[in-house]
Amino acid sequence: MKTLDNIDFLIFDLGNVIIDIDYDLSINELKKILPAEKHSLTENFFVSTFHKEYEKGRISNSDFRDEVRNLFGENWTDEQIDHVWNSLLVHIPVERLALLKNLRKSFRTAILSNTNDIHIQKFNQMLEGVSDFSNIHDLCDVVFLSHEMGLAKPDKAIYQEVLEQLNVHGKKTIFFDDLLANVKGAEEVGINAVQITHPKALIDFFDNVQ
Numbered sequence: 001m002k003t004l005d006n007i008d009f010l011i012f013d014l015g016n017v018i019i020d021i022d023y024d025l026s027i028n029e030l031k032k033i034l035p036a037e038k039h040s041l042t043e044n045f046f047v048s049t050f051h052k053e054y055e056k057g058r059i060s061n062s063d064f065r066d067e068v069r070n071l072f073g074e075n076w077t078d079e080q081i082d083h084v085w086n087s088l089l090v091h092i093p094v095e096r097l098a099l100l101k102n103l104r105k106s107f108r109t110a111i112l113s114n115t116n117d118i119h120i121q122k123f124n125q126m127l128e129g130v131s132d133f134s135n136i137h138d139l140c141d142v143v144f145l146s147h148e149m150g151l152a153k154p155d156k157a158i159y160q161e162v163l164e165q166l167n168v169h170g171k172k173t174i175f176f177d178d179l180l181a182n183v184k185g186a187e188e189v190g191i192n193a194v195q196i197t198h199p200k201a202l203i204d205f206f207d208n209v210q
Helices: 023-033 036-044 049-055 061-072 078-086 094-103 117-130 156-166 180-187 201-207
Strands: 009-012 089-091 108-113 142-145 173-177 192-195
Touching (some): 023 078, 061 078, 078 117, 156 180
Parallel strands (some): 009 173, 108 142
């Protein structure tokens, strides 16, 4: 049995921590609407510079969609692009939502995610479909989204900004993320961090917390 008496804030990533995601699903949807000779271009989608810029809120939704059209040389509609882009958002397990709700009885909680406006709009729709929550801000006390902050994990600056806004010391927090690089980034500024490595990992972590 572990105790978290010295912890003031629990901080959660979104992807594969709260919501299941699968990047391959977006690639598959891309290939459905791309000519076969262009399928190799899909390798550039998630590693593109414009993706990173969009994640930091440096380009608008419309600019992002235009960049997608330019990358693939296709005159897709906004709806087609949004469908492809949001296909990676798979499912929000209700047991994780129940856990977040229960944890707020004993801890202050926050979300810290590398994300973007199109994904958050879709996330909110999905959230309404499986719960009484209508908005990501209903899930935790504070929400930090990369595209609103102009910063992204695993840069130290985003963790430092979170600690400053929460007015809490890193040793008084635990951060949960599925990516090792993001866990290490948090640890570098003194945050306790846990890598979520399988779908039940978050539930399992709190199973034996007193």
